[in-house]
Amino acid sequence: MSASTMRRRPLRRLLERIGFAFAVFVMVSPAALVFLWMLSLSLKTEIDNIAFPPVFIPNPPTLDNFRAVFERNDFLNQAWNSIVVSFGATAIALAVGIPAGYGIAKMRATRAAVLILIARITPGLSYLIPLFLLFQWIGLTGTLWPIVITHLVLTVPIAVWVMIGFFESLPAELEEAALVDGATIWQAFRHVALPLARPGITVATILAFIFSWNNFIFAMVLAGRETRTLPVAVNNMLTFEQISWGPLSAAALLVTLPVLVLTLVAQKQIVAGLTQGGVKGA
Amino acid sequence: MGASKRQPSTRTMPSGLSDTAALQGAAADSARRKRAYARHYWPFVVPAAVVVFAVIVFPWVFTLWMSLQEWKLGSGRSFVGLANYQRLLTDDRFHWSILRTLYFTALAVVIPVVLGIAAALIFNRKFPLRGLMRTVFILPMMATPVAVALVWTMMFHPQLGVLNWILSQFGIPPSMWVYDQSTVIPTLVLVEVWHWTPLVMLLVLGGLASLPVDPYEAAKIDGATGWQAFRYITLPLLAPFIMVAVIIRTIDALKAFDTIYVITQGGPGTASETINIFLYLNAFAYYNMGYASAVVVVFFALIIGLALLLLWSRERFKDAVR
Incomplete structure (x- = not known):
């Protein structure tokens, strides 16, 4: 009896390993396959793209779809808009969010933190109606400003939220020593806390940038012909043009590529920020 | 969320100095x-x-104030009191959008949470290529929603889409996916599950990393099976983390807009018109700013209400466990 269980054990362990590997495969493959299919569509000719049964491996792969994207639309202009908006909204969020996170952490202002939290859970659309009317009234439509300003709805709360958590976790002794030595609180912040907070600032920067880059709805409502960001431009390709899957996939891939690369490079910071920040963009 | 995780710092009171009254006084003074x-x-x-x-x-x-106005963009504005809210009470299209949102939300919470726990248990074990696998697994969560929604739209195509081909390989008849009223919401849930299961996985994985080892050793000595250890040790200890995931998922599912708008725009007919889509159409297709503002107020109340309900049940739950 015991001899037979001894003999069965390695087999059982092997079966368990196979089962586990299969579970990993089932979990990960949907994520991988959608992106691979996107890549495949973008590298095939239109004939192969609408073939049934589907052609999986581009043979031979073609870059025509990417060429079409760069030639046909004002893709470069829209990419530039996206870059200006995301960098602008991120920079402003950091400029106001880092000190605010510091102040809230020092004052233990839980009520301010709750306000930030409510801002994070409110649907983005609910800000859009009043701000849309406001921008029409001031006459800012047609510029990138309305889009940058509305993206602050996303970037400021996440920056403040991440920075509160980070400054709270910093040991206070160093700053206190600086204060005892006669530094002002501004100097203690600027020369002691800020350099220590660099990892937190990295997390806040990455998340604010991604939230802004990925955002669709604000620019869709507020952007004119010349001020469209990439997500809006890609959506318009689906809506207004005769559907051609190759260029569409190529454009979609180009839009999401910066974020995917950023995720691959800075996975640790993103995971840390999201599990602490907890809430995704509006 | 995550507010619960932020504990007040204990740094203000230096520990180990409380032996003498004088030092205690000094600490309190500081x-x-x-x-x-x-x-x-x-x-x-x-x-x-x-x-x-x-x-x-x-x-x-401003939204609160606007919700009391009859305000159609292009024509004038007039104060109408609560008339917009009265209209919401009798607007069947709005009621259906609430029901659809709740249906969508229920599915888009339960499925990602169950799958996310399973994925976290898998990623909590050590295996070759784990880091790479985890990176691939969280990619959907970071990808631009519009871009992936476009790829899903192509995959859902009833004649040429790759999904129906996959079904046919398993001998399953083709589905109409988002092109049929009865399948559109489960199909959109599928996209949502694909998109957001990774976030649940990360939150639960954080919880798993914080679990103590001792109870498992005790259970092993007592001869508990793996399932028993999971059911009676892991699950109760993970409960607070799972609750955080449920709350975040609920709020995010209620707010879902990008993928639904890009893939169906609320169609076919109004079969996938959730509150958010209904709101968008009223504001920026029909330009009924006052009426849309009233929808915002009700929607906001619904979200805050559900969030508070979940937070409250979490507190109750904590007490029960204690």
């Missing part, structure tokens, strides 16, 4: 001084407060 000192930090918050009031608080107040 704490008091620190509290008085805290007030000096308000200038740090001013710039952010200005921005938050301009782009977040002002819109809230």
Whole structure:
């Protein structure tokens, strides 16, 4: 009896390993396959793209779809808009969010933190109606400003939220020593806390940038012909043009590529920020 | 969320110094001084407060005021009191959008949470290529929603889409996916599950990393099976983390817009018109700003209400466990 269980054990362990590997495969493959299919569509000719049964491996792969994207639309202009908006909204969020996170952490202002939290859970659309009317009234439509300003709805709360958590976790002794030595609180912040907070600032920067880059709805409502960001431009390709899957996939891939690369490079910071920040963009 | 994770710092009271009354007094004194000192930090918050009031608080107040107006863009504006809210009470299209949102939300919470726990248990074990696998697994969560929604739209195509081909390989008849009223919401849930299961996985994985080892050793000695250990040790200890995931998922599912709008725009007919889509159409397709503002107020109340309900049940749950 015991001899037979001894003999069965390695087999059982092997079966368990196979089962586990299969579970990993089932979990990960949907994520991988959608992106691979996107890549495949973008590298095939239109004939192969609408073939049934589907052609999986581009043979031979073609870059025509990417060429079409760069030639046909004002893709470069829209990419530039996206870059200006995301960098602008991120920079402003950091400029106001880092000190605010510091102040809230020092004052233990839980009520301010709750306000930030409510801002994070409110649907983005609910800000859009009043701000849309406001921008029409001031006459800012047609510029990138309305889009940058509305993206602050996303970037400021996440920056403040991440920075509160980070400054709270910093040991206070160093700053206190600086204060005892006669530094002002501004100097203690600027020369002691800020350099220590660099990892937190990295997390806040990455998340604010991604939230802004990925955002669709604000620019869709507020952007004119010349001020469209990439997500809006890609959506318009689906809506207004005769559907051609190759260029569409190529454009979609180009839009999401910066974020995917950023995720691959800075996975640790993103995971840390999201599990602490907890809430995704509006 | 995550507010619960932020515990008040214990740093203000140096530990180990409480032996003598004099030292205790000194510590209390220093704490008091620190509290008085805290007030000096308000200038740090001013710039952010200005921005938050301009782009977040002002819109809230303005929306409340707008919801009391009959305001069609292009024509005039007049004060109508609560008439917009009365209209919501009798608007069947709005009621259906609420039911659809709740249906969508229920599915888009339960499925990602169950799958996310399973994925976290898998990623909590050590295996070759784990880091790479985990990176691939969280990619959907970071990808631009519009871009992936476009790929899904192509995959859902009833004649040429790759999904129906996959079904045919398993001998399953083709589905109409988002092109049929009865399958559109489960199909959109599928996209949502694909998109957001990774976030649940990360939150639960964080919880798994914090679990103590001792109970498992005790259970092993007592001869518990793996399932028993999971059911009676892991699950109760993970419960607070799972609750955080449920709350975040609920809020995010209620707010879902990008993928639904890009893939179906609320169609076919109004079969996938959730509150958010209904709101969008009223505001920016029909330009009924007053009416749309009333929808915002009700929607906002619904979200805050559900969030508070979940937070409350979490507190109750914590007490019960204790």
